[in-house]
Amino acid sequence: MKQIITFLILGLSVCNDLQAQVDGVQKLEAVILSDSKLKNYASGVKIEKLTDSILRNNAISLTNLLAFNSNIYFKENGAGMVSSPSFRGTTASQTAVVWNGININSQLNGQTDFNTINTSNYSSIDIRSGGGSVQYGSGSIGGSIHLNNDLKFNNHSETRLKTGYGSYNLKNIGFNSSIGSKAWTVNLGVDYVDSDNDYKYLGTNKINENGEFHNLNMNVNLGVFISNKDILKLYHQSYMGERHFSGTLVGPSRAKYEDENFKSMIEWARTTGKFRSQLKVVHLHEMFKYFENKDKENYSLGKVNTILVNHNFNVRFNEKLQFKTILEYSNSKGNGDSFKEPVRNMFSTTVLLNHKPNNLLGYGVNLRQDFTTGGERPFVFSVDAVFDLFEHYQIQINGSKNYRIPTFNDLYWQPGGNLDLVPESSYQIDLGQNFNYPNFNVKLNGYYINTKDMIQWQPNITGLWSPINIGEVASYGAELEVKSHYTINKHQFNISGHYSYTVSEDLETNKQLIYVPFHKGNLAMAYNYKAVTVFYQHMFNGDVFTTADNLKGRFGSLKSYDVGNLGCRYTFFKNTKNELEAEVVLKNIFNEIYENVAFRPMPNRNFNIQINYKL
Template identity: 40%
Template structure:
């Protein structure tokens, strides 16, 4: 019955109203100004999808929700608001890189980013790029990259946005953003607060989500000042302060909680000298966490990492059709924590990139990167991408690359178990994308193959101590579909829709088994109908059955599930935009979980007010 309902709903969306580029929600890269110029300039052969502010408001404050309902990334959540880790194109959580204004912010301790420790309200847009990106972005960019962007302009305008949402389980989502500028300066400031008692009922009689409350506060600042016609200074800063009580599987378990306080600062100097563009960057990242094994006691384990990044980027436009780019980066990290002896590591890298459009319909790019460090032997990385427009209707993209992920602090320095002889994980991959466009209709079909060597796994040694080793080889391959259509059917009546589908195989080459928590099938869809001052939108998420045991014992499989949301909005504004709205989440009250024994909420509700002036 569940599968039947899914196919009826999803095929109706995808076949009759296919979309992936909506003017007010999801855009292809070229339609949006981005602060991370490398994302636009060096993504030849790859597809980049941009989620703007409007689509981020349709989902929860935490980043997991927006990406889960609008991209092909699969997320494993230990309950609503709890730890959330991605699987992008069948890879592990540490093989997806997260970039904050072009700076890699994956944890120094476990190599991952917890997507429920990122508040989507602090960013102007969020971009998702599938496939390898280590030549440009470094470690972890194997399955794909997620980009958190703050944009600055010099339009001389001031815009303010206030968003307030309240819903079930005493859930609060409050956001404020102001963007203002003059001829020589630009300011972007965003603040957000998200909290919840998170005490939803479980589909087990008499049980609710115990010890699940959380809160987080987020502040984002962007500032730019033009010193003169050739030189501009930019400053980006972010502060994230969060606390989560980790949900219990059984009432008898000890209640725990986790606190994290992260700061990120980036100073950028841009010089434009004719055919040369020089960008010097200095970044400081602070990662700080505490884990309380018993919330009634004041004892905690902790970790702290300070990272200093110096980066110089020189871009030379040889001609209108040929661009060369050299990038030098030095990353110094000092980390320590409970169970980890204090250690430092320094990594120097150099990269060279080239982009060429020999004629109007064809362009290609090449890139190489090499890192130098005392901690491990780094491989030579490369990438190559092509894009050919056969007609106005059809274009073909191809990209090949070699990428890597370095061992983390936990892998190298965990007391009594760290392994200083670990090698970086490496991957070789290729993708081929077919892109179709006809009037208001867009459709893309991308196939890919990734082979990963030296996968790091923690395994028991002869003395029963778990230690990390380069043990596994993994291959992932699959197909991704993005489709879209939008149209003004008659005056003041617009309809738009979007759909994605991913078929993913991710196999341990030593055993032939599918990796755990990687579904063969994932699909999303959305449909929006706007008329005069009203709009109605529908969202759908389908995740297929997943294995939870490495031997693929189907007895322990987690069932497939389909989750649907429905929203309505009314615009009160005349000259400014004042919106009120309501949403019903999980309207069919689906009983589901994305991690074993970690139930997600049933049907729940929220109302919101959005002011723009």
């Protein structure tokens, strides 16, 4: 941390000297993207960018943001507890989370807990559907979520303060400041959330006991032009949280879980004519302490530190043809009560090609070879194409081979780890149709995913749970995305919606996987007139099975449910320097009784009040 602070001070101290040097020659874009390959090497891939207004309407929780504004299904062990996605019928460990171009899924369990990610920390969030292992590595089978801190290189100074209070004694406070010029930019942010989380279990006389949580997020992002060709960038984020794991309808809990995640990256980028080189050095730290009894000092510990070095070299031959190579090395060292001190070294080499030979066609070809500790050498590829057939009609198609390597828990957990596991292997194809009009956009996609050597934890003949390569799963379905916006005089209307039909079958039993709904949909509507904004969000999740034999009823499935949120935002004053607004949101306004994990009810009707001040 001391090195980060020193780097920040040094960067600010030289900004004034650099200003005169850069003003006359810098011709790069005012906004520097943190992950350029997401924009430049995915012509035939479905990507949804969540706008600023959507992020504001779903502040704090990444789970709620994506559940109400994407095709992704989530299961939570109660509000604020562990949150896991199912993207196109795949598992949580088959969805990659990418932070500024770097895959940050846990080395321990291969997943990311979406309730540990605060949306206030990011300038934009993108959803990339389909396999992406060539570009983003292990776990990118169903899709990937991209958390971006884009750097603005223009003259600006903006500070935002926010504070909020809600049901179950929910308190949050946040600070975010961004300042900069054409030569340098700095963004600082701090967010704190705390809740008793003692909501009522509707239809019972029970409450959510032992469910309190609090967490702190801090981030700093810095960019400095050291010449007209060179830029240094720093990204850092810290998360520290404590959650008491709540019980269920049939049993109490006294467990507590403490975790911390630190992410730091320094990047040097150099642009000379047609060539662009990027060198990234990354440190990722994850640690947890699990207390079976929160009143005792005994706990189990697990942690991993990863050092990663990534080099990108991009050649833009002309406006229609570009080529990129990526070399990446990572070293991960673990330490824990259940897996001792495992070490994993990984090296990968990747080549990406994007070509647009004419105004009607664009395509990409991508290859990747990995070398991993243990002799694993996954080779993956992808091809994609886009056809602009008419002014408002476009076809996208892509196919790929993807993979997921066993995690530290899979290999080394004692007792039960299995050193004989091999990586999961997956093939997928996706066909999309886009209808684009000035105020109306429709995307319709169909896909098929076949995954072999699925890693599943099962009890052996002695009753000990252990992972084995046994499963083969086929996931296929269709997705619909609709967005529309209109302005009539000073009245603004925005409507967006998603629907997905998903089949995800175990090919041995021909049964639907647990916690994968056949049907999921959502609808978001917003109206703005002068100082007033009103928005409504609705989410529908169909029935899900909770047992592998697909039994129906209380002990084999969960019923479908509808949840609606209603919000109103009022701006008291707004000028060039200052802005004050207040927001009230009513969640689960219909007081729906629902669970997305068996015997773990979700909250009843509740509210949140937010005050935001910009200066």
